[in-house]
Amino acid sequence: MAMKLPTMLGCVLMVAACTQDKQASEESEAPRYPPRVYTVNYPLAYFAERIAGGSVKVVFSVPPGVDPAIWSPDAETIADYQQADLVLLNGAGYAGWLQRATLSPSRLVDTSAAFAEQLIPVNDAVTHRHGPGGDHSHQGMAFTTWLNMEFAIGQARAVFDSLIYLRPENELDYRERMHELEKDLGELDTRLKVVAERIGDQPLLFSHPVYQYLIRGYELNGRSVHWEPVEIPGDDQWRELFELLATHNAGWMIWEDEPLPDTVSRLESMGIKSLVFRPCGNRPAEGNLLSVMLDNVMALEQAFPASASVVSF
Amino acid sequence: MIEIEDLRFSYDEGDFFLEIPKLKVAHGETVAIVGPSGSGKTTLLNLIAGTAVPQSGQVTTNGYEISGLHDAARRDFRIANIGLVFQEFELLEYLNVLDNILLPYRINRTLHLGTAVRERAEALAKRVGISDKLTRFVNQLSQGEKQRVAVIRALVMQPPLLLADEPTGNLDPLNKNRVLDILLQYAEQNGATVITVTHDYDILSRFRRVIDFKDFYTHGAEQRPENIAGPM
Amino acid sequence: MRDVLYLAWRYLVFHRLKTGILVTSIMLIVYLPTGLNAVIEQSAEHLTARAEQTPLLVGAKGSPLELALNSLYFSTDHPELIGYAEAISVMDSGLANAIPLYVRFRSRSHPIVGTSLDYFGFRDLNFASGRPMAVLGECVLGAAVAESLGVQPGDSVISSTDTVFDLAGVYPLKMKVAGVLERAFTPDDDAIFVDVKTAWVIEGLGHGHQDLARPEAAARVLSRSEEIIVANASVVQFNEITEENLDSFHFHGDLASYPLTAVLAVPRDDKSGVILRGRYTNDNARSQIVRPLLVIEELLDTVLTIQQFILAAVIIVGLATVATAALVFMLSLKLRRREIDTMHKIGGSRLRVASMLLAEVVIVIVLSSSLAAVLTLVTWRFGPGVIESFVLT
Numbered sequence: 001m002a003m004k005l006p007t008m009l010g011c012v013l014m015v016a017a018c019t020q021d022k023q024a025s026e027e028s029e030a031p032r033y034p035p036r037v038y039t040v041n042y043p044l045a046y047f048a049e050r051i052a053g054g055s056v057k058v059v060f061s062v063p064p065g066v067d068p069a070i071w072s073p074d075a076e077t078i079a080d081y082q083q084a085d086l087v088l089l090n091g092a093g094y095a096g097w098l099q100r101a102t103l104s105p106s107r108l109v110d111t112s113a114a115f116a117e118q119l120i121p122v123n124d125a126v127t128h129r130h131g132p133g134g135d136h137s138h139q140g141m142a143f144t145t146w147l148n149m150e151f152a153i154g155q156a157r158a159v160f161d162s163l164i165y166l167r168p169e170n171e172l173d174y175r176e177r178m179h180e181l182e183k184d185l186g187e188l189d190t191r192l193k194v195v196a197e198r199i200g201d202q203p204l205l206f207s208h209p210v211y212q213y214l215i216r217g218y219e220l221n222g223r224s225v226h227w228e229p230v231e232i233p234g235d236d237q238w239r240e241l242f243e244l245l246a247t248h249n250a251g252w253m254i255w256e257d258e259p260l261p262d263t264v265s266r267l268e269s270m271g272i273k274s275l276v277f278r279p280c281g282n283r284p285a286e287g288n289l290l291s292v293m294l295d296n297v298m299a300l301e302q303a304f305p306a307s308a309s310v311v312s313f
Numbered sequence: 314m315i316e317i318e319d320l321r322f323s324y325d326e327g328d329f330f331l332e333i334p335k336l337k338v339a340h341g342e343t344v345a346i347v348g349p350s351g352s353g354k355t356t357l358l359n360l361i362a363g364t365a366v367p368q369s370g371q372v373t374t375n376g377y378e379i380s381g382l383h384d385a386a387r388r389d390f391r392i393a394n395i396g397l398v399f400q401e402f403e404l405l406e407y408l409n410v411l412d413n414i415l416l417p418y419r420i421n422r423t424l425h426l427g428t429a430v431r432e433r434a435e436a437l438a439k440r441v442g443i444s445d446k447l448t449r450f451v452n453q454l455s456q457g458e459k460q461r462v463a464v465i466r467a468l469v470m471q472p473p474l475l476l477a478d479e480p481t482g483n484l485d486p487l488n489k490n491r492v493l494d495i496l497l498q499y500a501e502q503n504g505a506t507v508i509t510v511t512h513d514y515d516i517l518s519r520f521r522r523v524i525d526f527k528d529f530y531t532h533g534a535e536q537r538p539e540n541i542a543g544p545m
Numbered sequence: 546m547r548d549v550l551y552l553a554w555r556y557l558v559f560h561r562l563k564t565g566i567l568v569t570s571i572m573l574i575v576y577l578p579t580g581l582n583a584v585i586e587q588s589a590e591h592l593t594a595r596a597e598q599t600p601l602l603v604g605a606k607g608s609p610l611e612l613a614l615n616s617l618y619f620s621t622d623h624p625e626l627i628g629y630a631e632a633i634s635v636m637d638s639g640l641a642n643a644i645p646l647y648v649r650f651r652s653r654s655h656p657i658v659g660t661s662l663d664y665f666g667f668r669d670l671n672f673a674s675g676r677p678m679a680v681l682g683e684c685v686l687g688a689a690v691a692e693s694l695g696v697q698p699g700d701s702v703i704s705s706t707d708t709v710f711d712l713a714g715v716y717p718l719k720m721k722v723a724g725v726l727e728r729a730f731t732p733d734d735d736a737i738f739v740d741v742k743t744a745w746v747i748e749g750l751g752h753g754h755q756d757l758a759r760p761e762a763a764a765r766v767l768s769r770s771e772e773i774i775v776a777n778a779s780v781v782q783f784n785e786i787t788e789e790n791l792d793s794f795h796f797h798g799d800l801a802s803y804p805l806t807a808v809l810a811v812p813r814d815d816k817s818g819v820i821l822r823g824r825y826t827n828d829n830a831r832s833q834i835v836r837p838l839l840v841i842e843e844l845l846d847t848v849l850t851i852q853q854f855i856l857a858a859v860i861i862v863g864l865a866t867v868a869t870a871a872l873v874f875m876l877s878l879k880l881r882r883r884e885i886d887t888m889h890k891i892g893g894s895r896l897r898v899a900s901m902l903l904a905e906v907v908i909v910i911v912l913s914s915s916l917a918a919v920l921t922l923v924t925w926r927f928g929p930g931v932i933e934s935f936v937l938t
Contacts, residue, residue, distance in 0.1 A: 072791070074788070075679040075723070076679075078680055079677070082679065096792070097792075099795070099800075100680055101681075102677065102681075102683070102740035102742075104663050105636060105663070106643075106661075
């Protein structure tokens with residue numbers, strides 16, 4: 001009560017001054033050129049690079065020698081992905097890290113969405129049950145979609161569409177380059193179809209279950225084992241092979257990469273020849289997706305030459 | 314100093330009236346007025362102070378006929394000439410001792426409350442022995458102290474005329490004498506006139522002149538005053 | 546004038562109890578309408594501003610108000626749930642960007658807002674420190690949350706289970722703080738933002754656990770056949786997502802069926818907004834689209850009506866108070882008759898004494914009005930926050 005009048009007025013003014021809201025500082029984000037396009041595997045990066053030329057910055061962060069399908073980036077790398085203007089996804093559950101990462105849904109492009117219904121389910125996981133959630137299994141989809149060149153073209157188109165959306169002013173250029181790319185992939189498709197025709201229903205072995213789309217797309221009679229090219233197969237794996245051969249008498253084993261010579265010679269002693277068909281999920285040490293696929297096709301063509309096909313008639 | 318002639322006063326209601334054909338008090342005189350209750354002693358003080366106005370007759374103080382002045386002029390005259398002391402002290406409970414003493418300066422626009430006045434107030438307080446109580450509130454004082462404060466409030470304006478209405482009525486003998494000492498010393502030192510209404514016959518001896526209202530007052534028109542001048 | 550004010554002030558100070566009661570009652574009578582007005586006006590401004598910035602909300606059919614309050618201010622009551630498919634459908638329409646919202650869980654009193662990165666851009670939220678959440682289990686804190694919990698990037702916060710006791714399989718999740726937002730003076734300051742997938746992990750829809758095929762889990766396996774392993778509920782579910790166990794986290798079933806409380810739709814342009822709204826007019830649709838601004842304006846209309854009633858009551862009480870105060874003053878004049886007489890006698894003019902009494906009245910009025918003004922300012926500053934937290938929790 002003994003407060004003096006001037007003191008009281010001072011309080012009023014002080015409170016009035018405090019109520020001035022701090023103005024929110026507005027930072028305008030400068031447009032970033034060229035836009036950055038991140039991809040989860042190399043084929044998509046290749047498509048983006050071919051279509052966009054230098055007009056966007058294509059970033060593919062998976063280190064060499066690592067399979068992008070099972071790669072798991074750290075939080076800092078994901079933070080980089082968050083800065084992307086566009087993130088090209090393979091779809092089909094490819095790159096499991098995506099379901100554990102935070103990325104803007106509006107910037108994600110599922111390049112296999114157009115043919116989602118034709119994806120191949122795989123069920124090699126154990127169903128388990130605990131708690132109230134009921135049965136659940138970790139079932140997924142086969143994801144090496146680009147080994148079917150028709151799907152590869154579909155994915156390239158999705159890349160093309162999203163790039164046009166990103167930089168509409170370049171549509172004519174993109175369309176021209178897309179045409180070229182489609183032509184290249186189309187040629188591969190044709191040659192694969194031709195060689196597949198020659199292979200017919202001859203049983204084939206695949207060293208790893210990543211060729212589902214090649215097998216189905218080109219109607220091959222293929223079965224897979226779980227062998228690594230750089231590892232010597234154990235006794236269990238050989239036994240599994242013998243069991244498989246009993247019903248599936250294959251003359252060729254198709255490898256993801258150059259197999260060990262010992263494995264090759266042991267297989268040869270059993271009458272199974274080896275050839276390499278690289279899925280090329282990661283960036284190759286030499287060449288590019290097209291050259292690797294050309295090598296793949298040529299390997300098949302050499303293994304199943306046209307004359308052989310004629311002889312069989 | 315004070316001359317009253319043919320004065321007649323009555324209140325608006327009731328049958329009381331006061332008639333004083335003639336009364337003179339000289340400059341520097343100390344006068345005690347005695348008389349029964351209700352005889353008009355206090356009324357006389359009010360008439361002299363100008364807070365009451367007679368129906369007829371004249372009250373002249375220091376050469377001014379105060380009864381002929383209008384309200385504001387009477388007030389200005391009072392401020393300049395008269396100090397009042399009341400039986401019930403009439404101090405303000407919400408002011409401390411110093412503020413009570415200085416009250417006349419705060420409620421009169423014509424007076425200036427300067428350092429000199431404050432020093433005078435403090436000096437007076439020291440003289441009557443209450444200088445250590447200047448910041449106390451009235452309810453923290455004894456009766457004697459209260460009356461001393463009331464007296465100083467009257468003296469601080471240095472009036473030539475002091476009117477005191479039973480200033481010792483509520484005091485014990487010791488304090489009675491102290492208050493009288495202050496009043497009479499002031500009168501002596503400053504040549505001031507003091508008129509005191511009292512019931513207390515013990516203190517009459519200290520005044521130079523005693524006016525007994527019994528001698529000259531009239532009440533309900535039964536008696537006429539005969540001795541106006543009173544004992545000299 | 547100074548002396549008059551001084552005497553009046555001394556009188557009021559001496560009778561401080563009486564003065565205090567008088568000042569308080571007059572202050573209250575002045576403050577009630579102004580404070581109420583401040584609260585309502587400010588709240589209306591806050592509510593409207595945020596509603597204006599939120600073009601469209603898609604949610605389950607039901608109370609639009611509940612949908613808007615939950616989505617805009619993260620109120621505790623959440624609307625019926627919709628599927629993530631709604632977000633996909635808005636996105637696929639090409640008409641609008643869809644920002645999912647799953648506002649259901651809390652960490653102590655702070656709402657956990659499951660959303661996408663786009664939310665930060667949409668609300669113009671800038672980072673004071675750290676970065677957006679990047680992986681499951683990371684969160685971003687509003688400025689007020691960081692301040693009240695005293696945490697910074699690198700620290701952790703834990704989701705609360707108290708509001709979700711009815712959901713079996715819900716474990717408190719320890720979340721790592723990835724970033725802290727700058728203060729925005731909106732409900733975002735009080736929120737904890739996570740990826741909507743992390744919110745699903747809190748709910749137990751996505752989880753990480755021991756590989757049941759491995760020997761360490763043997764004790765918890767009830768039966769094992771070729772294809773199906775049944776384990777008891779004690780299978781160790783991770784209540785913290787770390788770099789080591791991150792890869793074991795997974796979601797079962799179709800994400801499109803996963804729950805959301807709302808989808809914030811940001812139309813590309815006005816026309817797209819109209820077309821999008823048209824899609825939800827079908828009576829059979831299980832979801833609705835609302836314009837938050839309309840919902841909030843409707844709410845404010847109701848509030849304004851109530852305010853009118855309160856104001857009328859306050860005016861009546863105010864008149865009564867003024868009458869009582871006048872009575873008190875007149876009684877006190879009567880009690881002070883002698884004091885006033887004394888002042889007159891020792892030379893105080895009538896005007897002077899009246900000025901002193903008037904000064905007492907003026908000081909009381911100035912004091913109570915100033916206090917009411919201070920209170921109103923304080924209310925202006927803090928009232929809406931208090932009211933909002935009261936209404937929304």
